[in-house]
Amino acid sequence: MAIIITDECINCGACEPECPNTAIYEGADDWRYSDGTSLEGDVVLPNGNAVNADNAQEPISDEIYYIVPDKCTECQGFHEEPQCAAVCPVDCCVPDEDHVETEEVLLGKQAFMHPDD
Numbered sequence: 357m358a359i360i361i362t363d364e365c366i367n368c369g370a371c372e373p374e375c376p377n378t379a380i381y382e383g384a385d386d387w388r389y390s391d392g393t394s395l396e397g398d399v400v401l402p403n404g405n406a407v408n409a410d411n412a413q414e415p416i417s418d419e420i421y422y423i424v425p426d427k428c429t430e431c432q433g434f435h436e437e438p439q440c441a442a443v444c445p446v447d448c449c450v451p452d453e454d455h456v457e458t459e460e461v462l463l464g465k466q467a468f469m470h471p472d473d
């Protein structure tokens with residue numbers, strides 16, 4: 357399951373540099389699959405979708421920091437617990453019930469984005 361940032365976010369920015377997958381972006385910023393990963397050019401995601409990893413994608417929120425579900429692995433493959441949730445001063449990084457995934461799937465996403473780690 358991915359983590360989601362709720363509207364309790366105070367835009368402090370503490371979580372963004374902690375994410376090993378560069379899945380966290382400031383509100384209104386574009387995001388890319390290639391940011392902080394080994395992905396580049398045309399790729400087929402583990403979920404079967406074909407994308408260009410270098411293309412800028414629309415922000416998921418314009419007001420608060422947001423997490424890209426496709427890039428979030430709950431920190432699986434890097435850390436014991438979600439790092440964003442660990443540092444957030446207002447505890448607004450919570451499990452995203454709309455993006456429930458098994459540990460196997462999360463580790464598969466991590467290996468897909470970081471094949472050389």
Ligand code: SF4
Pocket residue numbers: 359374375376377378379380423427428429430431432438439440441
């Ligand atoms: S749980 Fe980990 S991978 Fe997901 S957004 Fe938070 S820091 Fe990034």
Ligand code: SF4
Pocket residue numbers: 361364365366367368369370371372421440443444445446447448449
């Ligand atoms: S650490 Fe929490 S309050 Fe700060 S930007 Fe991230 S989600 Fe928002």
